[in-house]
Amino acid sequence: MKNIVLFGGGNIAQAVVEGLINADFKADNIFYIERNLRNQKALKKLKVKNLKKNASIKIDLFILAVKPKDAIDAYKQILNEYKDPKIVSFVAGIKSKKYIKLNQDIQFLRAMPNTSARFNLGITAIYNSSFSKNNLAKVSKLFKKIGIVMNLDSEAKIDTFTGMIGSGPAYFFYLLKSYEKKLMSLCNQDRKKVNAVMVNLIKGVGFSIENNDNLDELIEAVASKKGTTEAGLKSFKSGKLDKTFEKGISAAIKRSKEISNEF
Ligand SMILES: NC(=O)c1ccc[n+]([C@@H]2O[C@H](COP(=O)([O-])OP(=O)(O)OC[C@H]3O[C@@H](n4cnc5c(N)ncnc54)[C@H](OP(=O)(O)O)[C@@H]3O)[C@@H](O)[C@H]2O)c1
Incomplete structure (x- = not known):
């Protein structure tokens, strides 16, 4: 996959572009289609190119990264303007069959990344609809540059993934708010210190799991009999x-399924 296009260059597209560039994917080979001036400016800063100004370039992969309301129009635009495009959709909620119906011959798959892609710590779920084995391997290789790839064996699992992992960072931010409140007072309202403490706390949790996958043992290592923990x-x-917590995750998965049924 030499030349790729982000159709829609907002939050998730910018996170993915940053992650790819960090992983030595050349900015020269990344193009965008974007109407929003603020996002155009941010993309220019990342040194990726406007496809309109490079119309003759051969494109290997289109990534649809617009909001669900804009997705079908954007998809049709690609089909109208490019021969045999290979298309990855980041769009939540719109099922593969809706796209495939518009062109049976297209190579199409759904991918669901998250914004930690920016730090190459992303988790991207892939559900393949009609990519060839060879091209699927190339797409997986591309997304492995920005983190972990999870291949899903059913499209419905995208909703579970969205509720758990897409929304996941927000659950941890939410829990951290209780820490933040108490830490502000512990650190005499020193916001920089509070942030540094929270970062080390979360990074330490991550490294601990890297070293030991048994969560009960990790809890035991901190908690002592009749102690504070x-x-x-x-x-x-x-x-x-x-x-x-489980109820919250289930509510998010349910909402993701509801949104899928709206399209
Ligand atoms: N954000 C996430 O963490 C995340 C994670 C996984 C998947 N997704 C999915 O990714 C998609 C994009 O999400 P986002 O948060 O990145 O959205 P966003 O920030 O709104 O970015 C989408 C961009 O696409 C532009 N656009 C829409 N239609 C266009 C067209 N026909 N031509 C040119 N530009 C067009 C929009 O312009 P306007 O502002 O003018 O509309 C906007 O700048 C959504 O479907 C979402 O479900 C998001």
């Missing part, structure tokens, strides 16, 4: 925090 955990358990 045990008191905290006991209170979480009696407040059924685990059930509340």
